[in-house]
Amino acid sequence: MRENADIKIVGKNVILIPYEAKHVEKYHKWMSDPELLKLTASEPLTIDQEYEMQETWRNDEDKCTFLVLNKDVYERTKDEIEALIGDTNLFLNQDYFLPGSDDENPHQDLNNETIIAEAEIMIAEPEARGKGFGKEAILLMLKYGQSELGVQEFVSKIGYDNITSQHLFAKLQFEEQSRSDVFQEIAFKRTVDVAWVKWLNNEVSAYEIEDYVR
Template identity: 80%
Template sequence: MRENADIKIIGANVILIPYETKHVQKYHKWMCDPELLKLTASEPLTLDQEYDMQETWRHDEDKCTFLVLEKEIYERTTDEIGALIGDTNLFLNQDYFLSDFDNECAQQDLNNETIIAEAEIMIAEPEARGKGLGNEAILLMLKYGQSELGVQEFVSKIGYENIASQNLFTKLKFEEQSRSDVFQEVAFKRTVDENWIEWLNQEIKTYKIENYSR
């Protein structure tokens, strides 16, 4: 997405940055891990395909992605590649949401051009897990989607076996909407309202948008 191609979001313990070509090799290495592919419901790509995918993340208007840096490592080393620990994504207004939320309300939302975004978070580096970094990264992404992209409703689709992510989105005040035995996924939803925005702002300790220098 061009809107986030030249910015970074600085939190208390993580920094969100755009996905650049210089990051592709490390990202591709992550996505060669069968366990990560399973948890993220992703298909394996060749390195050339991953470079092509990086271009779509940069230019497609319905995709917003940030890579996640562990702030302490980056500030100590100034090495983005070494500080990379995962990514967080938003897919905006995809028709396939209706397969998970197949009811009159979902159809009405699309007809009324409600901005809906599917939210994802992945912490790929094992040593970065269990430190609250994924929680902070997705909070920053939800805040960006709500405040800068005008998202009015967030959804998330999580595999049956990914209990950690299910617990995380429940903690983020998403509510379970449906289960698909075919895709082995649980669908969650969070409508953006004043109470949730107030809660979101209280949860985020630091939120600064700055220009991203390449």
């Protein structure tokens, strides 16, 4: 998404930055891991395909992605590649069905009166897991989506085996909507309302949007 191509979001322990070509090699290495492919329901890509995918993330207006930096590592080294630990994504107003739903129509307002975003978070570096980085990163992304992109409803589709992400989104006050044994997924939803925005703002201890300097 071009809207976030020139900014970064600085939190307490993480920094969210745009996905650049210089990051592709490390990202591709992550996504060569069968465990990560399974947890993220992704297909393996060649390095050339990964560069093409990076371009779509930058240019497509319905996709918003940030890479996640360990803030402490980055401030010590000034090396984005070393500090990279994962990514977080929003897919805006996609034609999607809630798994297990009987709806015949995609869960989307065809007149775009309601902005719906599917949210994802991945902490790829094993040593960075279980330290709260994922929760902070997705909180920053949800706040950005709500306050800057006008998202009115968030959804997330999480695999049956991904217990960690299921617990995380429950803590984010997402509610389970349906299950699909075919896709082995659980669909969670969070409507953006006044009470939840207040809760979100209280949860985000630091949030600064700054220019991203290449």
